[in-house]
Amino acid sequence: MNSFRKRKVFIVLFLLFTNYLLAGNNEDGSKLWFANFLLPAEYEGPQISSVVVSEESPTFSLIRSELISSLGILFDQEITSMTEPDAGSICVGAIKNDFIAELINPEAFQEIGNEGYIIKYLPEKDMTVVAANTDLGCLYGTYHFLSVLRTNPQELTSTPIIETPAYDRRILNHWDNLDGTVERGYAGHSIWKWDDLPEKLNPRIIEYARANASVGINGTVLNNVNASPDILKEEFLQKVKVVADALRPYGMRVYLSVNFSSPKILGGLPDSDPLKTEVKNWWDNKVQEIYELIPDFGGFLVKANSEGQPGPQDYGRTHADGANMLADVLKPYKGIVMWRAFVYNPSGDDRAKQAYNEFKPLDGKFRSNVLIQVKNGPVDFQPREPFSPLFGAMEQTTLVPELQITKEYLGFSDHLAFLGTLFEEFLDTDTYQKGRNTTIARITNGDIFNDPVTAIAGVANIGQDTNWCGHHFAQANWYVFGRLAWDPGLSARDIAKEWLELTFSQNKRFIHEMSRVMMESREAVVNYMTPLGLHHLMGWSHHYGPEPWCEIPGARPDWLPKYYHKADDFGIGFNRSSTGSNAVEQYAEPLQIMFDDPQLCPDKYLLWFHHLPWDYTMSNGRELWDELCYKYSEGVDQAKLFKATWKNMSKYVDQQRYDEVSKKFDIQVKEAIWWRDACLLYFQTFSEKEIPVELDKPVHQLEKLKQLKFDMTHHN
Template identity: 55%
Template sequence: FAEDGSQLWLRFPAKNGISADKIISKGNSPTLNIARKELSSHWQGQTVELRTENKDKNLKDGYRIVSTPEKIVISAGKEIGLLYGVYHILRLQQTKANLSHLNIIEKPSYDVRVLDHWDNLDGSIERGYAGRSLWKWEDLPGKISPRYEEYARANASVGINSVVLNNVNASPNMLREDYLKKVRVLADIFRPYGIKVYLSVNFSSPKVLGGLQNSDPLNKDVQKWWKNKAAEIYKLIPDFGGFLVKANSEGQPGPQDYGRTHADGANMMADALKPYNGIVMWRAFVYSPSKDDRAKQAYLEFVPLDGKFRDNVIIQIKNGPVDFQPREAFNPLFGALRKTSEMVEFQITQEYLGFSNHLVFLAPLFKETLESDTYSDGQGSTIAKITDGTLRPAKMTAISAVANIGEDTNWTGHHFAQANWYAFGRLAWNHQLSSEQIADEWIKMTFTDDQNFLNPVKEIMLSSREAAVDYMMPLGLHHIFAGGHHYGPEPWGDYKGGRPDWSPVYYHQADAQGVGFNRTKTGSNAVSQYFPPLNERYGNISTCPENLILWFHHVPWDYTMKDGKTLWDELCYTYDSGVKKVRGYQKIWDRMEPYIDEQRFADVQSKLKIQSRDAVWWKDACLLYFQTFSKKPIPYDIERPV
């Protein structure tokens, strides 16, 4: 294998798979053929039998694996389950598990496991840091990149079964006939890997593309336009998944342009897709310039519409109420919609986490959200249980994340960013896996199982998200990024005359008294959107978790924190500890040289240099800036700002 990262975690033994007579299976579908090919190319163990069984239909896309030293039987209700089962045993082989007495039942946590690409038709990617888009729209449908199938295989290997091809800030052209014919080619390549294609659609498409007078969802001609469009799509792509819609958010068109509601808009599209079993993922990431707290807007707009959405509409909610920050309180909309299906949207691409320069393993962030207890139905009402159908009978269950994939050789820019694609897939399949387990298997598959590498690198990964929070935005600080690109710090950003809700000063509110956004009763009262006891817990400065204290409170500089330090000192030490952690990662990584290939070693080493420089930049910029308000010294045992 080339050691350039192009193989991702799929580094199975390249030769000497078992012979055809040791693969027992009936049938001849494209999916089964892939399963057999994976075995004959890479499986070196006992005989494998693949069986579809009616009794396993309740496992959905899942499967059973039962083995003796002589034989492994993989059974599933659907063929895709067999392929997933094959990837499971290949993973076990690669991570050197004992294969002779397996007894495994797997059933996915979510039905729809989606990667959202924010790829534009011109090949650029919004918030993409791994090169240009994988999708070569100009070459399609005639010329087919081999990476389309490699991409599908990587997704299937972790159970991702849905792909939104284009940016949520959608071009109406996406629905043009010539583009749909290109989309069909991708759908055909992805299908045997169990992957359905979805598209982001622009709400104004009937007007812009169809030449109608408007795109009002109650206009019969508009409704008909969407019905015809759906018919056209399904003729080309019979298993098309559906639409993802960003409407009335950040300037995008939507039903409110015509005085209609999100439900009117979503239902119109849902009706068009219904005859074909298509779904609408309608985003709750809505906000517009207003005097009110941006963090409250999704809840305010959507809660009154609960129960008004069609069954094939699911509301797609970002994990936090502001925007994919290094740490946010969870979005209070989770659990608040009782009669409407809800799904999480994560961001794998590191828009707010150092692009593809910083090593930040995101499984702990994803888990933190999924395990958050909303108390919507009493204690234990976690976001995982609300969205996976455990707590309420769900009409459908789904989970999504914005992809970090581009045409870079290693797919994701940073070799360790591959782990975030992997982690999302694994958690979409089984949200009970621990971050530790995911990191463990990913390192073994991607690098080596040598303990001298595995253990220290796992340490880095597992602490890396907290390190990033520490050097960027500790204690609940948020959105103090440089405007536009969101890479470095700009806590002083004050876009007067522009959008206050895009200004960092609006989010940290630093003044002579203290720092932090007052979201309690005396402030924006966003705390009231949380179920009891969280509204009280967050609303009270002494019970509010300290890692969110500046999210919910404007805290005096000399406020005494739980460890006895003042807020100011705590801020200084936390920024500093983020820097120290990254320096520690550099030292650990330098010692990893003997265990892996030169190229990936050197690539990661140089990225860590950037990360550690950036961490210092964050610490210095933020502390020096906040110091202009606190007027307090930076403790002497902290490295002086450069």
Template identity: 50%
Template sequence: MLIKKQLFVCLLLLISITVSADDGYRLWLRYDKISNIALLNKYKQQIIAPAIVGNSTIITTVKNELEKGLRGLLAVNYTATDSVYNKTTLVIGKAGNLNLGFTVIEKTQLKNLGEEGFLISTTMHGVHKIVIAANTDRGLLYGVFHFLRLLQTQQDISTLNIFSTPKIKYRLLNHWDNLNRTVERGYAGASIWDWHKLPDYIDQRYIDYARANASIGINGTVLNNVNANATILTKQYLDKVAALANVFRPYGIKVFLTARFSAPIEIGGLKTADPLDAAVQEWWKQKVKEIYSLIPDFGGFLIKANSEGQPGPQDYNRTHADGANMFADALAPYKGIVMWRAFVYSQQSNDRFKQAYEEFTPLDGQFKSNVILQVKNGPIDFQPREPFSPLFGAMPKTPLAMEFQLTQEYLGQGTHLVFEAPMFKETLNADTYEKGKGSTVAKVIDGSINNFSMSAIAGVSNIGSDINWCSHPFAQANWYALGRLAWDYNLSSEQIATEWLQQSFSTNKTFVAVAEKMMLQSHETLVNYMTPLGLAHIMYNGHHYGPMPWGNTLGRPDWNPVYYHKADSAGIGFNRTITGTNALGEYKNEVSNLWNDSNKCADEYLLWFHHVSWNHIMHSGRTLWNELCYKYYAGVDAIKNIQQQWNSLEKFVDAERFIQVKQLLNIQVKEAVWWRNACLLYFQTFSKMPIPANYEQPDKTLAYYQSLRFPFAPGN
């Protein structure tokens, strides 16, 4: 009997030290009790009887989140009150409501926080209090989430002096979700919007979605696909949208809709959608009036027009400005905005790279003040690596928004671990030279270069109905990174990765160091085993899953992978210099000079801008062919190394997520080898050169890889 009791006690001890199961649903808002006992006790001494001054729906959200966070992290049931706060050590409220005798300097600092900024201070007037102050309730919401982040990441809160304001005004998710709950380019299940049950059934997931977004500063969401269905604008569906808006409002989030340009015909009974037609203009004004009667804080419209078959103003021989301005006029009385996408391409251009520039730069200065052009980070289409779009730096009279893709359409989709923050930063830090050196893309989109008050960053959402929201556990980090960089693009990829890991997995230093290294290596690793040296768009036609550099069967040249690499017996790459399509001419001279000489061009952009010989000597001293082999093999070696790093972390991670990531990394390694072998065997048919003997040789033939079919690959 004694032995049985001892075994039972041992079993209980074993269970108690095992990392708890976690399905990932809580994202980075886990609020688990702080395991460092000394720090836990110190926090308890520093945070006593929180007082929140104010009364609104957002203040209620602030109160609930603070209590939830402190209860979980500190294992104490706090009740935030609006009592006499000189008896407390944590004071939260709008600056005008706090009788703390702010100095002139502090009042100036508070004024500079604007509508969404916040301060967190523990050194005001010699009285040891933690003060979270802002000019608005939304600022307080962001301040409290930031304070809870400090606790989650186990920061010292003894001498805080934080003043934080968002760099970008509109920080958005773009959902490519359809009304039938399919998600275009989605890899995490069905749409989270259950339109059939709305407006009467409010899923808890909607509330948790709003919490997650508010915690990283996202303040807007576009609910439906850019390939829009006009039905979303009917009264039946606007009631459903209004129900979601009611859920999001207490979290400071506005709803936006993608509007179908031809809606006046499809649901309005008109015979035209011509933006200069008076009846069409009136139809949109009445539709906008109806929307605002249901959703007083509606954000506005996102429009995809005359792109990939979508209707638009060019159908009526009108310009993009004509179309955008029609919507702008309808929205202006309500302070709504138009986000007009600049993703366009057609057969008329001799280089798809150039078309957005060709269509939009002649219209610079013709858009109404509440129109912002939404530009993809690169000139083609969310490739693993692209040079920044030349539109950034070429439209000084028009505000430009950044569009990133969180869902990994061209980055391994739902099975590959790819932390996108380094890719985002690469674009944001790129210098356009629009107003001389230092005119980074970040400064273009935040409006500071050209004195625009309207600014935006949008991320194409990677969220779905999967229990962990994003399919791959590490894909959550890309959603997180989008929000953090939209708030402050000066944050480093390292800081974002560390924050996310500490909140989502563990604060253990060994775990964080290894996992952060994995994340920071992951983007370059994928580029190497998929599209090294400036290769692009060599994915399978349609669903874009897997390699297909030989693709050449679709009706238009620019729909085929061979269009983008132009491999032949002489060499490989797309000549975009003055002797080719001269796409380089769309950049400022200081930028084009970086890339217009094939002997000086950075390796990562070489094949974007040059068709070079297989024997071209690279910066490494290797020939292009040998460098291509080196990169592909280095990519596979690197992902195998990441796989080994993850396996070393088993004791730090709950079993459910450890096994999930382990299995996904097994897939990623297998697919990296597939990419390497298929691409090198295909390009070898042109180079006629051997894969160096010191590398593992492909065990399948090119014919085998070309025979593979994936008719039901997701995301199409």
């Protein structure tokens, strides 16, 4: 593309962004964490009156516009763009620029790579510098500067802020279909609006890119892992190109999910056997076509031989055979393959063991640009799971943690469940695979195994709803994923407070009360849905409400709740100990011994690893049945407390968002009771024990609960 056309495209994109910004209304949640706040009267940070951006590129132009606009709002004054710095200037540029080098010691930039940055206040000159090796690093530094300016401005004038991301590729996975629907999405239809492309770009895509850049997310998979081959047709690649062009100035690469049978379906080949030359040639030509349109294309995400999706095993080949073939055709362009480990077959073996059993023997057999993408737990995005034992077990293969930002099993967009605590719990978990302190974060970010390229993925919760995520507080899960992908050492509590300040209010009482709600919210959901290691009690197909009794004639056993809870007259829980499926064997010591012994196993995983009698004595002295009752009741009480807390927040929040969140809490409390009653009444038919007299009794009848039918269309 010639320079004139580049400028023309950028001007169009910037006008779209500006129009979107001006049309936005923070009270409806459309502004995300870019609320139009003035700095408080007690503000003690650098005074900014002008912006100096030392270089030119589409990204540097964005930086200049962002600073002028955002600082003008914050300081409630006109911010000027200057070519020479003065007192009150913020200066942004690459370290190679002589002007920036004079202000910042170049030696400070040796370790920050292409995306890191330094923010430094120079008191003797009364100016602030944001510097990096690249324009993208400067963009990330700019957004961090603006965030700190609003939440903790004293930090800017104390010591220099030097940051670099923990993961190379920080990617959202959209499960968006080409017809505009979103699988497991609860915030409306796809923001891509494929039918409008390539002629018309949804202006919201620009704001989407801005939001991602502000938290350091640098990639997006545009389409569902249950991929339609049509995404690789020339007409769709032209649409993808327009989206990629829009995202590029914000540092975001585009990736695509691909159907492994595309050569057969689109190319008319007899099959898609990865070891056949004609199949590889088809992919080679297709990849060349993609990179001619999108020179910075990131690569492919592949779901293969899982839940009916085609894959190399259809031809007697291995996952390594399929992944390596794609990796070889992408390698000349520096593209990667993210091959999902979410595989399980309708066999008699424990579903929780199957990914490990399939992939562990292939360790060391994948190309260096193949990354195996592994869900945080061994089953499927449950409210709580132990970590997948693949983490740490595959020492010669790069693993990508896959986290779900959308809440498929945690109440969709109806329940408040801040997932920062889930992400933090997972990333901080010690696998002990290489001794102490081999946490999942260190295993996957290159600290332990020195992987050539690292990545982390989050299944996006974004749709066309005005507030983006279906629930105002669900925006926080997108935000916290980006922040932890940049730095997994951050505190979920600190991120929650930061998000609240940026999004709602800087009132200290509001932040204290609502950050407490956020930090307790995921645990509450676990309590009223699946306490003590129970899992997959959700209804058939929709995964929303409780159906522990669910039976579907002809359905696979491992898609039904009874496969997991195994409640009977004796007790409840899935025996994965050495006397059962022996899933504990897949973990390193001392976890294996701990999980194998119910006396040592943490209560939160007890029924995940053990089938125990109803009168089993818990560590707190209660019988198992009574503890279940207490946990379910505790979850309901927590939901009620959240609702009551929010009721007292009206003075700190605009009316529209206050009312909309209030309605969500009404739903959450009602459905927490639904969950408690359905599970306890059903399990009581096996335990034949009474609910402790001090606890609230069910308000529903079991037979009536069994007759409820969930309307999925209401949640799409």
